[in-house]
Amino acid sequence: MSRFWSSTVHTLRPYTPGEQCNDPGWIKLNTNESPLGPSESVLAALRDAVSPRLKLYPDPDAAALRAVIARHHGVEPSQVFVGNGSDEVLAHAFLALLKHPLPLLMPDIGYNFYASYCALFGIERVAVPLSDAFALDVAAYQRPSGGIVFANPNAPTGRALPLSDIASLLDANPASAVVVDEAYVDFGADTAIPLVHRHPNLLVVQTLSKSRGLAGLRVGFAIGHADLISGLERVKNSFNAYPLGSLAIAGAIAAMQDTAHLERVRTVTATRRAVLAAGLEALGFDVLPSLANFVFARHRRHAGAPLVAALRERRILVRRFAQPRIEDHLRITVGDEAQIQALLAALAEIT
Ligand SMILES: *Cc1c(COP(=O)(O)O)cnc(C)c1O
Numbered sequence: 061m062s063r064f065w066s067s068t069v070h071t072l073r074p075y076t077p078g079e080q081c082n083d084p085g086w087i088k089l090n091t092n093e094s095p096l097g098p099s100e101s102v103l104a105a106l107r108d109a110v111s112p113r114l115k116l117y118p119d120p121d122a123a124a125l126r127a128v129i130a131r132h133h134g135v136e137p138s139q140v141f142v143g144n145g146s147d148e149v150l151a152h153a154f155l156a157l158l159k160h161p162l163p164l165l166m167p168d169i170g171y172n173f174y175a176s177y178c179a180l181f182g183i184e185r186v187a188v189p190l191s192d193a194f195a196l197d198v199a200a201y202q203r204p205s206g207g208i209v210f211a212n213p214n215a216p217t218g219r220a221l222p223l224s225d226i227a228s229l230l231d232a233n234p235a236s237a238v239v240v241d242e243a244y245v246d247f248g249a250d251t252a253i254p255l256v257h258r259h260p261n262l263l264v265v266q267t268l269s270k271s272r273g274l275a276g277l278r279v280g281f282a283i284g285h286a287d288l289i290s291g292l293e294r295v296k297n298s299f300n301a302y303p304l305g306s307l308a309i310a311g312a313i314a315a316m317q318d319t320a321h322l323e324r325v326r327t328v329t330a331t332r333r334a335v336l337a338a339g340l341e342a343l344g345f346d347v348l349p350s351l352a353n354f355v356f357a358r359h360r361r362h363a364g365a366p367l368v369a370a371l372r373e374r375r376i377l378v379r380r381f382a383q384p385r386i387e388d389h390l391r392i393t394v395g396d397e398a399q400i401q402a403l404l405a406a407l408a409e410i411t
Pocket of ligand 1: 144145146147148171211215241243266267268269270275278279280
């Protein structure tokens with residue numbers, strides 16, 4: 061603490077990211093990075109972008125990238141916003157669209173960064189409980205609010221809401237902006253992007269960090285009505301006019317164009333996720349149905365904290381959240397086959 065801190069700094073609730081351990085001896089299943097990594101075409105585009113042209117500022121509007129994303133998702137470029145990771149896109153959405161006199165609604169179990177943004181921007185929030193089975197209860201959101209935000213599939217549960225439920229949520233809340241964080245949508249859920257044509261209050265946020273294997277490049281985007289997008293642009297241009305560097309723009313364009321790589325990631329992840337879930341169940345875990353690149357599981361006899369510690373002793377990292385209702389759950393990334401087998405072998409010893 062410092063007497064030079066502003067009063068805002070005292071009230072912040074900084075997000076704690078999963079441990080980033082770069083030691084090759086460790087099995088890292090705690091931050092949902094892709095074991096398949098980026099496609100070859102992305103690496104080639106990045107190598108090509110490493111040139112004396114780096115002396116120039118990047119395009120502040122990243123028009124070429126927005127055009128590629130717009131084409132991929134069947135919208136206009138004016139309906140696309142890009143940022144330095146979807147965390148930044150979400151932050152701008154909180155300030156631009158979700159800060160109102162009425163409180164912002166979000167699930168009690170969700171992405172913890174949302175609470176950090178609320179503290180940063182002075183947004184009042186209400187945590188709406190998920191059901192006992194960790195499903196999002198659409199009816200519980202039918203009340204006046206300053207906005208609604210949730211991840212679909214949800215994190216850290218992995219459970220997804222069908223599109224029909226998102227459509228009824230939008231119909232029931234036409235006066236609130238609804239932000240759907242689709243960080244994991246490519247792993248099996250349906251994107252809500254087609255709904256933006258009928259719902260001017262819907263903003264869908266996606267990232268290239270997970271399914272496209274580009275967590276290190278920092279690119280995320282949002283799709284919604286052009287009026288929502290221009291609100292995000294006003295915030296962005298009041299904060300950092302050049303959030304994406306030339307390398308990020310070049311790599312992201314190549315990533316959005318490589319649909320074959322994405323298809324492979326989808327298929328491989330679904331297969332491995334089933335292997336991981338079945339292996340965990342055989343060891344006495346209850347595993348939630350996941351449509352993400354991680355599973356959320358609780359052992360029927362062992363508490364969460366000692367399990368995480370015992371895995372850590374074996375140099376395996378998984379994520380646990382010390383918060384009510386989920387303190388005994390482990391969130392485990394769907395790694396490659398060797399990582400899954402090493403994790404299951406370690407748990408067989410421990411449990
Ligand atoms: C990983 C993640 C993000 C952030 O991804 P970026 O790397 O900032 O694009 C956003 N929301 C959820 C739910 C995530 O798990």
